[in-house]
Amino acid sequence: MARDVSDSTPVGSKAELISWIAAGEKPASAFRLGTEHEKFPFYRSDLSPVPYEGKDGKGGIRHLLEGMRQRLGWEPITDAGHIIGLAGPEGGGAISLEPGGQFELSGAPVETLHETAAELDGHLADAKAVAAAHDIGFLALGHSPLWTREQTPVMPKGRYKIMANYMPKVGSRGIDMMFRTCTVQVNLDFATEADMVRKLRVSLALQPLATALFATSPFTEGRLNGFQSMRSEIWRDTDNARAGMLAFAFDAGMSYEAYVDWALDVPLYFVKRGDTYHDVAGGSFRDLLAGKLPQLPGERATMSDWANHLSTLFPEVRLKRFLEMRGADAGPPDMLNALPAFWTGLFYDQAALDGAWELVKGWSDAQRQALRDAVPAQGLEASIDGRKLGDLGRDVLALSRSGLKNRARLNQHGEDESVFLAPLETILDRNRTVAQDLAARFQGPWNSRVQPVFEDFAI
Template identity: 55%
Template sequence: MSAPASGLGAPITDRRELAAYMESGNKPIENWRLGTEHEKFVFRLSDKTAPSYEAPDGIGALLGGLMRFGWQPVREGENIIALTRPDGSNVSLEPGGQLELSGAPLKTVNETCAEVHTHLAEVKEVARELGLGLIGLGFNPKAKRADVPWMPKGRYKIMRDYMPKRGSLGLDMMLRTCTVQVNLDFASEADMVKKFRVSLALQPIATALFANSPFTEGRPNGFKSFRSQVWTDTDPDRTGDLAFVFEDGFGFERYADYMLKVPMYFVYRDGKYIDASGQSFIDFLDGKLPALPGERPTITDWSDHLTTAFPEVRLKKFLEMRGADSGPWKSICALPAFWVGLLYDDTALDAAWDLVKNWSAEERAHLRREVPKSGLQTPFRFGSVKDLAARVLEISEAGLKARARRDGWGNDETQYLASLIEAARTGKSAADILLARFNDAWGRKVDPVYDEFAY
């Protein structure tokens, strides 16, 4: 999760400000950017365990060590909880010590891939000095929930106490999952709606292509993307299919209405998180929030609240694609390429919409339900998700070719789709490859994943 926002601003006096906040993200196409976020597990090289924050070889020391590269600290009390740079990028820590880069808004996939390369080089340098390694997987392959130390961040304590009231896997989501996502712009409300619908319908295809979490506590768990499955039993108030996105009249106001029904987690004041878990933002607007009686929210509070819903596609001032497991370097670059190709070229977007517009709510629910288990082998209509993924990748590739954004060697952004095209051709995602290695070369032991697949 990103670093805490700073500054409060004036209280909200009109509910129309809520939708207007998201609508203010409208940008002309020449100003569209992409921001890639990716998480990775930090582990001790000696025994593959997750380090605590406070230990000499812990997450606090890792964040402090990164400051040599020009990162500025964000503190909660005495603890560094995030690092920032003027370009808008930040490094933050997830509840179980997973390290996240929230990248700067950049023009091309080539630029975001270079950013990832630089970030991983920086983190690896500091991690080696501390005896730590980093790996991109969707779910921790070895650690039990009780073995993962909690990070000292007020927001996480509130969520830790509240999560078990709403689902059985919420704490696993916090402590044992990692994702990669890309944030993308829109030109208008109509453009946002079309992109939201296309990306929400196709999110299970991304889940299948990027599936990379087949192990739990050292054994196969029966899923290709257990990370994706975890979200189905986290909190029904803030997850789910968002069927209303496909209804007539959907737009910024309808999404604001949805978010007003999502129970709150917290209010951030004076550097501290105030527990408002289960309370209503509507009451907050009316000055009746039990956690802060008589006080009304600001747009900063609304911005914070928008981060507390967890659908597969999330709307802020941009759209977040949230359906993919974390993975290796090539996977981190492939995710933004996949979605930029589909959503940032009008012809590709039209083709993607033509593909999904006649899918029923039941078909979309089928994909969301079955893909975590079966991945690319999931049946769909007269074929499988493997066949569907191949078609979607053709559309994405055409969109990237039309963009014609080239790197210094003359290569366009289609180069980052190669691993996905191979997965669709063979029907094998990273999870399938890991399972094959586990059952053969690894002798049904999971530890070798750290040796063969760490950054």
């Protein structure tokens, strides 16, 4: 995530919270896509993680940020005097840190996948140029393949300290989620409330397919962990009050208000006033709205409180003023481009969206949940309604491809955006995920060692 919102406008009613989300509506002609991805920095010399201040005379995460600031001219984002991110000009993207030093690009809202691919190329070139002076490389997998929790550094961000204290109270894997996972996601627009509901339902139902297609995390602490997406497995017991498949989204009458009602019942992590994060973990936003939050007597909710609270909800698909697809592991650059391509093709062409709904509309809550629970281990072999995901995936990918072709957004070579689906076509043709290929290398040419992944899969 980039940075917390600063908007001191007081909130007087639930209706205002609903209106805040509804303000994200825009005509299809104004639809944009924004891609976010995270990666693990590591020292090339010994494959160790990179602390904030560095070690053994080598620069750390702070030096990466300062180098990127000098190279790009972006504005620093600070927390208690520490640089913890960079903001691009006029809302044009951001660089931020996850709790364990994962280095994140939150891409600018762009019109085409060709632009997001160019943005990724530019970002990686800049990051590698800055990192080279400090012996730092980057690895994009869904889960840290080698380091223990104790070896993983901690970034100086106030909100993360609060979260780290709270997570063990509500699940067994929250610390792993924070410090040892990386994702790629795309943020996409909706035109109306009905359009939001259709896209939310389709993407929730198909998020396990994305998890399988993008699975890259079969390793934990130097060994095979028995999963294709350990990142996805971790989310099954992180903080279930704020995560999961949102079964209520499929209820009759699903609306902005229904999502707001759910969000209001998810416990708070913090309330930010000025530069201070107040730990109110477990508190109620409804109490804050009424000025009755016990930890901050008399303090009333602001719009920034609402926006920040929504950013601490972690369902498989998240609604803010756009929809965030949250089910995929990070991976190699071609996969980082394939993720936004997959969902853009389904969402930004009405025939593709309607076709996807026809595929999933008959599934029950129990079937969707069973698929989500099975997919971290089984990948494309998981099944729903009598069909394996690999088989279903070919139908869904055909819809995405047709949607991108119908968009007809061409690059300088006359190619449409469907070119970015190529790695997914290969995965489905082979019925074999990146995670399965990584496991095979571990058991074969890597001689039961994960260290080669830092060379073979560095980005």
